[in-house]
Amino acid sequence: MRITSERLRADARGNRDQILNAALDAFRDHGTDVPMKNIADRAGVGVGTLYRRFPDRDALIVGVSHAHLTRLAEMAAAARDEEPTAWAGLTRFLAECLELRLGALASAIEPTLHRAIKAHAALFEVRDRISEYVDEMITQARADGDLRADIAADDVKLLMTLQVHSGPGDPDPEAAARVLRIVLDGLRPQPNSAV
Incomplete structure (x- = not known):
């Protein structure tokens, strides 16, 4: 069970880092009004995952x-x-x-x-x-x-x-x-x- 929870935390950190990197690139290229779906797509995650990490x-x-x-x-x-x-x-x-x-x-x-x-x-x-x-x-x-x-x-x-x-x-x-x-x-x- 411990391995599973550690794996989930690592996956969550990985998703968070992917979202932050994708958002950084999107903001730099298109400004902060870029659609959230575009950021999720760049990060390779679903929009729901993005909103779970960052509610707005x-x-x-x-x-x-x-x-x-x-x-x-x-x-x-x-x-x-x-x-x-x-x-x-x-x-x-x-x-x-x-x-x-x-x-x-x-x-x-x-x-x-x-x-x-x-x-x-x-x-x-x-x-x-x-x-x-x-x-x-x-x-x-x-x-x-x-x-x-x-x-x-x-x-x-x-x-x-x-x-x-x-x-x-x-x-x-x-x-x-x-x-x-x-x-x-x-x-x-x-x-x-x-x-």
């Missing part, structure tokens, strides 16, 4: 937001802890944010997320953790002389949602990486500069 759209948005923010916090902590310098950690984290198309997701979720934060302490806590990790990297990169002194934490946090649009058939698939390099160059102290 707001619950799903909060669930997606928490999972997404938790992933960002883990990415920021890993970049901070694994890279040899704060600058390397910061640039890795910003590159990962761009790769995740964080800007597109933020455009879809942010208005709802701000309302949700007021009602859900778990979202507030995880956002604080992201801010703490990014602030630590910024402070250390400044102290190391790798980041301009006039760059504020809010400036870097805005760059987390950098979007680079390249249309279908774009001859330069490296456009996003090139734009990120240009942005990062702008964050570096200039030689013979008072800043």
Whole structure:
């Protein structure tokens, strides 16, 4: 009986993760008004399963937001802890944010997320953790002389949602990486500069 209940819990967690991942992709691609049936179809589950896990759209948005923010916090902590310098950690984290198309997701979720934060302490806590990790990297990169002194934490946090649009058939698939390099160059102290 124990094996069966553990298996059911694992299946339920798997369904929940599938739903959250599908919703994250759907929200990023189509906004938060995407039909719930489309999300269930993407997740490979029935609509009833989706509604058992998330009774309404707001619950799903909060669930997606928490999972997404938790992933960002883990990415920021890993970049901070694994890279040899704060600058390397910061640039890795910003590159990962761009790769995740964080800007597109933020455009879809942010208005709802701000309302949700007021009602859900778990979202507030995880956002604080992201801010703490990014602030630590910024402070250390400044102290190391790798980041301009006039760059504020809010400036870097805005760059987390950098979007680079390249249309279908774009001859330069490296456009996003090139734009990120240009942005990062702008964050570096200039030689013979008072800043």
